[in-house]
Amino acid sequence: MTGNELRKSFIEFFKSKEHKHFESASLIPDDKTLLLTVAGMVPFKSFFLGEKKAPYSRITTYQKCIRTNDLENVGVTPRHHTFFEMLGNFSFGDYFKRESIKWSWEYITEVLKLDPNRLYVSVYLTDDEAYDIWTKEVGVPEDHMVRLGDDDNWWSAGPIGSCGPCSEIYYDTQIMGENNEEINSKPGDEGNRFLEIWNLVFTEWNRLEDGSLVPLPEKNIDTGAGLERIASVVQNKVNNFETDLFTPIIENIKKILDIKEEKISVSVKIIADHLRASTFLICDGVLPSNEGRGYILKKLIRRAYGAGAVENRDIFDNSLTFLHEIVDAVIENMKEAYPELEQKREYIKNIIKSEEDKFSRTLKSGTEILFEEIEKCKKENKTKLSSEVSFKLYDTYGFPFEFTKLIVENNQMEVSEEEFNIKLEEQVKRSQDSRVKNSDMIKDEFVDKFYKENGKTLFTGYDTLNDYGKVLHFKDLENGLYEVIFDRTPFYAEGGGQVADRGVIKLDDKIVAEVKDVAKKSDVFIHYISGDKLELNKEYTLEVNKKIRNDIKKNHTATHLLHKALREILGTTVEQAGSLVNEEGLRFDFSYYEQVSPEQVEKIENRVNELILENLPVFINYENINDAISKGAMALFSDKYGDVVRVVDISGVSLELCGGIHVSSTGEIGLFKIKSEQGKASGVRRIEAITGYKSLEYVHSLEKDINDISNKFKTSPANLLPAINKFREEVKVQENTIKDLQRRLVKFEINVLTNEAIEINGVKVLVKSFKDKDVNELKDLVDRAKDILKSCVILFGSNNEKAVFVSGVTKDLTSKYHAGNIVKNAATIADGNGGGRPDFAQAGGKDGSKVKEALEKTLEFIKGI
Numbered sequence: 001m002t003g004n005e006l007r008k009s010f011i012e013f014f015k016s017k018e019h020k021h022f023e024s025a026s027l028i029p030d031d032k033t034l035l036l037t038v039a040g041m042v043p044f045k046s047f048f049l050g051e052k053k054a055p056y057s058r059i060t061t062y063q064k065c066i067r068t069n070d071l072e073n074v075g076v077t078p079r080h081h082t083f084f085e086m087l088g089n090f091s092f093g094d095y096f097k098r099e100s101i102k103w104s105w106e107y108i109t110e111v112l113k114l115d116p117n118r119l120y121v122s123v124y125l126t127d128d129e130a131y132d133i134w135t136k137e138v139g140v141p142e143d144h145m146v147r148l149g150d151d152d153n154w155w156s157a158g159p160i161g162s163c164g165p166c167s168e169i170y171y172d173t174q175i176m177g178e179n180n181e182e183i184n185s186k187p188g189d190e191g192n193r194f195l196e197i198w199n200l201v202f203t204e205w206n207r208l209e210d211g212s213l214v215p216l217p218e219k220n221i222d223t224g225a226g227l228e229r230i231a232s233v234v235q236n237k238v239n240n241f242e243t244d245l246f247t248p249i250i251e252n253i254k255k256i257l258d259i260k261e262e263k264i265s266v267s268v269k270i271i272a273d274h275l276r277a278s279t280f281l282i283c284d285g286v287l288p289s290n291e292g293r294g295y296i297l298k299k300l301i302r303r304a305y306g307a308g309a310v311e312n313r314d315i316f317d318n319s320l321t322f323l324h325e326i327v328d329a330v331i332e333n334m335k336e337a338y339p340e341l342e343q344k345r346e347y348i349k350n351i352i353k354s355e356e357d358k359f360s361r362t363l364k365s366g367t368e369i370l371f372e373e374i375e376k377c378k379k380e381n382k383t384k385l386s387s388e389v390s391f392k393l394y395d396t397y398g399f400p401f402e403f404t405k406l407i408v409e410n411n412q413m414e415v416s417e418e419e420f421n422i423k424l425e426e427q428v429k430r431s432q433d434s435r436v437k438n439s440d441m442i443k444d445e446f447v448d449k450f451y452k453e454n455g456k457t458l459f460t461g462y463d464t465l466n467d468y469g470k471v472l473h474f475k476d477l478e479n480g481l482y483e484v485i486f487d488r489t490p491f492y493a494e495g496g497g498q499v500a501d502r503g504v505i506k507l508d509d510k511i512v513a514e515v516k517d518v519a520k521k522s523d524v525f526i527h528y529i530s531g532d533k534l535e536l537n538k539e540y541t542l543e544v545n546k547k548i549r550n551d552i553k554k555n556h557t558a559t560h561l562l563h564k565a566l567r568e569i570l571g572t573t574v575e576q577a578g579s580l581v582n583e584e585g586l587r588f589d590f591s592y593y594e595q596v597s598p599e600q601v602e603k604i605e606n607r608v609n610e611l612i613l614e615n616l617p618v619f620i621n622y623e624n625i626n627d628a629i630s631k632g633a634m635a636l637f638s639d640k641y642g643d644v645v646r647v648v649d650i651s652g653v654s655l656e657l658c659g660g661i662h663v664s665s666t667g668e669i670g671l672f673k674i675k676s677e678q679g680k681a682s683g684v685r686r687i688e689a690i691t692g693y694k695s696l697e698y699v700h701s702l703e704k705d706i707n708d709i710s711n712k713f714k715t716s717p718a719n720l721l722p723a724i725n726k727f728r729e730e731v732k733v734q735e736n737t738i739k740d741l742q743r744r745l746v747k748f749e750i751n752v753l754t755n756e757a758i759e760i761n762g763v764k765v766l767v768k769s770f771k772d773k774d775v776n777e778l779k780d781l782v783d784r785a786k787d788i789l790k791s792c793v794i795l796f797g798s799n800n801e802k803a804v805f806v807s808g809v810t811k812d813l814t815s816k817y818h819a820g821n822i823v824k825n826a827a828t829i830a831d832g833n834g835g836g837r838p839d840f841a842q843a844g845g846k847d848g849s850k851v852k853e854a855l856e857k858t859l860e861f862i863k864g865i
């Protein structure tokens, strides 16, 4: 059975047991306590905890997952992956142990037709119920059963939350170890003989912060069967990388890297694994960056590139890129199960290529830095490269430790892997801390509890700007703000890039408080207000500020039009990469790999305005997600949508899944004006634009500026350009005149100056002090004076805080007078030193106040020569 057939057969099997098939959710979980979707149950966490009611009591999925905790093992062991898929069947308050056990056995033995003699089962130490079902009802012999403890047979998605005992099904690979040492081993023991292929979790407990277990409102089932492992068993392979989930990708890698050996090297496995993970991460909206998921992605791409550069030195030496070429093989292999990959093929390749480009440059500069460090060590007779350097190379420059080690060892030096790893662990901890911070912000036990007791807030703001709301919760935040939850509200809570509404709260037509912000957590709208305290259970009038709301909605609809225009003009590789919509304007980030020319910006702006001037009606429809997507509605793959989605349809021109507020026809938007277009990150560009009154204000202010400038030029706006050109011509003429005058002035000054020369012993000597002339100006003066006086001795000094001296002696006199000695004499008096050639020298002194004295004394010195 192929990987594709396996997925299908699993889903079909559970559909036949009345399960509803859900598409794989995004790798970016809704649950903000997790960076990535790490298990098949993650998208359903709130159903498990009873926070939300599951729409179906039986669900089945094949779910894309990523785990990065064992990154270093990938490619080294037969089973470790970052990206993997989990086949799962879930029950929410429906069937429990008996059915889940029996169906898993039925699927394995009757559909996959695995030999029951090679199957073993573990149950939790005290779980007699499961033990009995397996032995008495399914008929698994007792010598194929083991009871295991908390480490193996208790499953939870984290330290707190839903959990329960589990039961695992193992396949005996009959790999007994090199010296047959596994001949007597059992499931749960070390070694490769028993391969866990399916985990059935009997989720009936909720672990609280204090560690205690409380029963969940309903008993649930969460099962997970690793697709890659099952494929290896069904396809009779000892290594997951040899299954058809990998072979086409691995063949492609070998071809591109020109690898002839039959054996699949660790590097090739790393590339195959990391590239699958990177392809899916990018498809779900992650971009390489230095934090969180972006950091994981960047690391995966760079590790894969490094692995390729180790395999093929040409890549390293010539900074070649190759990973993006392998993306096609990944997509071909996976697109049947994940059609979204096909839509984003070029986008994914571009992101990977641009990260490869960056990293290849990094490798080059990293190598240079490393060689400098090695040279330094050699000079200092050190034989060990410090881990400060090896980690900095890795952390700051992304230079893989393996390369550092290779190059260092080639230079007969050493570098400690252990010390490097300690630094790495500290770094990992920092990244985890950032995750905790994130979760701290969002994870809100109070809201979870509130939701369970009161349900969601009824949002009426799509239809009205005024409503009555009863206070269900009120808290003084002691920072001048109160936190309030009403039973219903017309206030939009920040979401989908659109900021929250603002407005007032009234009682008997009198304003009692102001709404500053609104946040939405688990469909509960939390208002942050200032003003009077509100009374619990009392009803207030909630009034959204119409002016702000109107400005916001113009910008939101304009954002959809801009998205449309960008795809029309720059092509469909443009993907939304973030947006902000508020009353001031809109900001739209999108993927694009080239510069956007001013002509293209103008075209985009024109196209949006064209759609505005057509005054297209905007329709809001609620549709089934599949219908909406098949009609071509744009959805952000990083967002999670329910079955029924809200579609914003601008007369068929633009269709987007969106929960935001929009104008009813595009004419309301007014003038759409782009204020800036610029690069934001690698492959991501940003447009900032304004609409409505803001663009009118903008035009007015431009107009005012032009009028003011015209007045200054004493002309009308229509004649401003010729007036400016004329002005510039005049300025040019004046500048030339000034230059000419300056030249003449200098000449005049020099003439005056040279007249001050005195005769000493038949030689013309010119000694003079200046203020605030720098050494270059003095040198220039010395040269000019020499030209005029022809035969002379000159010493100039200037006082600019410090003292500077320049002396010149014409060649005919250097046998007697030495410019170097002359400046030295002067500088010494001004607390300095210096010297130089016989014909020309300069020197400085610390004491600027001594310039005059120094010159007088040096004149005496000259007289004495």
Ligand code: SER
Residues within 6 Å of the ligand: 038, 039, 040, 041, 088, 155, 199, 200, 201, 222, 223, 224, 225
């Ligand atoms: N959540 C369990 C696991 O990940 C079973 O799906 O193993």
